[in-house]
Amino acid sequence: MKVALGVSGGIAAYKAAELVRLLQDRGIRVQVIMTRAAQEFVRPLTFAALSGEKVITDLFGAGAEQPNIDSAVEHIAVAQAIDALVVAPATADVIAKFAHGEANDFLTTLFLATTAPVVVAPAMNVNMWEHAATQANIDTLKKRGVKIVSPDSGYLACGMIGAGRLAANDKIVEAVLSALGAVPDLVGETILVTAGGTREPIDPVRFIGNRSSGKMGYALAEAAVRRGAKVILISGPTALKPPASTEFISVQTAEEMRNAVMAHLDRATIVIKAAAVADFTVSKVADQKIKRKGPMTLELQPTADILAEVGAKKGSRIVVGFAAETWNTLENARKKLVSKSLDAIVLNDVSRAGIGFDSERNAVTILTPGGAEDVPEMSKWEVAHRVLDAVVKIKAERAQQASRR
Numbered sequence: 076m077k078v079a080l081g082v083s084g085g086i087a088a089y090k091a092a093e094l095v096r097l098l099q100d101r102g103i104r105v106q107v108i109m110t111r112a113a114q115e116f117v118r119p120l121t122f123a124a125l126s127g128e129k130v131i132t133d134l135f136g137a138g139a140e141q142p143n144i145d146s147a148v149e150h151i152a153v154a155q156a157i158d159a160l161v162v163a164p165a166t167a168d169v170i171a172k173f174a175h176g177e178a179n180d181f182l183t184t185l186f187l188a189t190t191a192p193v194v195v196a197p198a199m200n201v202n203m204w205e206h207a208a209t210q211a212n213i214d215t216l217k218k219r220g221v222k223i224v225s226p227d228s229g230y231l232a233c234g235m236i237g238a239g240r241l242a243a244n245d246k247i248v249e250a251v252l253s254a255l256g257a258v259p260d261l262v263g264e265t266i267l268v269t270a271g272g273t274r275e276p277i278d279p280v281r282f283i284g285n286r287s288s289g290k291m292g293y294a295l296a297e298a299a300v301r302r303g304a305k306v307i308l309i310s311g312p313t314a315l316k317p318p319a320s321t322e323f324i325s326v327q328t329a330e331e332m333r334n335a336v337m338a339h340l341d342r343a344t345i346v347i348k349a350a351a352v353a354d355f356t357v358s359k360v361a362d363q364k365i366k367r368k369g370p371m372t373l374e375l376q377p378t379a380d381i382l383a384e385v386g387a388k389k390g391s392r393i394v395v396g397f398a399a400e401t402w403n404t405l406e407n408a409r410k411k412l413v414s415k416s417l418d419a420i421v422l423n424d425v426s427r428a429g430i431g432f433d434s435e436r437n438a439v440t441i442l443t444p445g446g447a448e449d450v451p452e453m454s455k456w457e458v459a460h461r462v463l464d465a466v467v468k469i470k471a472e473r474a475q476q477a478s479r480r
């Protein structure tokens with residue numbers, strides 16, 4: 076997927092830098108186009124470094140004094156290469172030019188040349204936003220199918236309070252993902268996803284935890300929503316915002332996670348367990364904070380194996396586990412696949428740097444009873460889609476078997 080990100084000349088232009096990364100995390104290539112005014116706020120080099128792509132700053136290549144035919148027709152080439160155009164921030168000037176079909180710079184020319192979906196995130200002074208001319212231009216764009224991500228209200232750079240603040244980046248990402256669409260191949264499914272690490276208390280202030288950030292599970296939940304599923308997300312503590320449109324349940328301990336999974340299992344048609352559930356818990360949790368006094372021994376006992384319990388009650392569900400292995404990886408993962416009656420298990424070799432726990436990227440092998448699919452290192456968003464692709468394949472194989480009976 077490739078998206079053109081138009082940045083126009085408002086103080087919020089700096090926020091577009093983070094938007095580049097958020098879109099890249101979802102496996103989307105981003106080509107930044109800056110208006111002349113935008114370059115007063117942020118240097119093109121910033122976006123070039125972030126996006127890894129050429130930043131387009133004007134219609135005629137190196138500058139109007141050196142018209143360059145390649146650059147002049149570049150907007151047509153870009154228009155044909157992108158899957159969506161998002162403009163964030165969009166100034167009142169750019170919105171007016173879009174509404175009136177002006178094309179006197181690269182961004183406005185691209186807007187007219189592309190047939191891809193367009194997302195516009197306005198940002199400006201409250202009076203400019205509320206002005207009848209701006210609102211009329213916004214209405215015109217809406218009528219032509221442009222998705223407007225309405226500005227937030229609050230403290231504005233000009234010192235005033237009111238509507239006009241650029242919408243939060245996660246709202247803009249949501250709008251872009253919606254514009255990009257996704258194959259709605261999980262419509263009608265209710266997917267129970269577990270994510271994050273659990274915390275086993277030692278005393279009122281200490282716990283045994285692990286390095287799971289929840290990113291893998293949250294990516295699975297968000298991707299599943301995008302593909303039309305209803306998602307129940309049961310999560311240990313993380314620093315992440317729950318993906319929009321998921322039913323979110325927060326837990327702390329392995330026991331709480333087990334109870335939440337079993338309480339919602341009946342509603343699920345698919346279960347994907349990406350959570351790093353503690354295998355051991357403290358046998359006796361101290362009532363008071365344990366004082367420092369020389370060596371201390373903790374007695375640990377095994378926690379309930381939730382995945383095994385879910386597998387045993389699988390019924391007609393599709394159950395997908397994860398395996399965080401560091402040695403003998405394929406053999407250990409395949410053992411879990413069989414012993415827990417799973418339909419698939421997603422193996423990640425967590426001894427590898429840069430993937431697995433608390434990373435933006437992952438590299439996995441999706442094992443099924445009949446095979447194995449290697450998924451090379453990529454963003455967890457893309458890995459999530461590959462896992463869901465495997466789930467859709469299992470669904471299709473089951474439907475085929477059922478039709479043969």
Ligand code: PMT
Binds near residue numbers: 288292348349379395
């Ligand atoms: O959260 P991130 O930072 O994005 O990192 C992602 C991840 C590395 C946590 C994820 O990709 C992953 O590997 N999750 C599984 C981690 C884990 O606990 O693996 P495991 O091999 O110990 O457990 C195997 C399976 O049994 C897992 O599906 C786990 O959810 C489940 N399990 C484990 C213990 C237990 N008591 N009950 C369980 O259900």
